[in-house]
Amino acid sequence: MSKLQRTLYTSLAGVSFGLGIVGAFLPLMPTTVFMLLALWLASKGSPRFAGWIRRHPRFGPPIAAWENERAISRQAKCLAAAMLLLSMSVITFTLDSLLLRSLLIPFLALVGLWIVTRAEPRS
Numbered sequence: 001m002s003k004l005q006r007t008l009y010t011s012l013a014g015v016s017f018g019l020g021i022v023g024a025f026l027p028l029m030p031t032t033v034f035m036l037l038a039l040w041l042a043s044k045g046s047p048r049f050a051g052w053i054r055r056h057p058r059f060g061p062p063i064a065a066w067e068n069e070r071a072i073s074r075q076a077k078c079l080a081a082a083m084l085l086l087s088m089s090v091i092t093f094t095l096d097s098l099l100l101r102s103l104l105i106p107f108l109a110l111v112g113l114w115i116v117t118r119a120e121p122r123s
Contacts (some may be wrong), residue, residue, distance in 0.1 A: 009042070010045035011045075013049055014049075020034030032072075069121055071122070077116050077120075087108055088105050
């Protein structure tokens with residue numbers, strides 16, 4: 001892999017990690033998706049950065065649970081479900097397009113169903 005490719009992967013990993021941090025505070029931004037994407041991108045461009053993400057005190061344990069067990073903590077499930085419900089409410093009351101509402105709300109409900117049916121970490 002060329003230096004340019006590694007730099008691109010690492011840069012995108014940094015952007016994704018930053019978006020994940022933003023997602024920890026904004027209800028419509030998914031933290032976990034961006035953190036997993038950041039980890040994948042970093043593993044391609046900078047194994048040191050990937051290791052740092054895995055060892056991060058806040059984001060490392062949920063990533064390890066997902067990588068090792070495909071598990072999501074009960075707290076994360078509850079938070080995700082609450083944020084998805086909030087998002088569906090916002091969409092219901094603010095989006096004028098019936099077509100978009102009828103596509104987005106069932107999609108978010110299915111995402112929520114998928115999340116809550118994942119296993120919980122054993123440890």
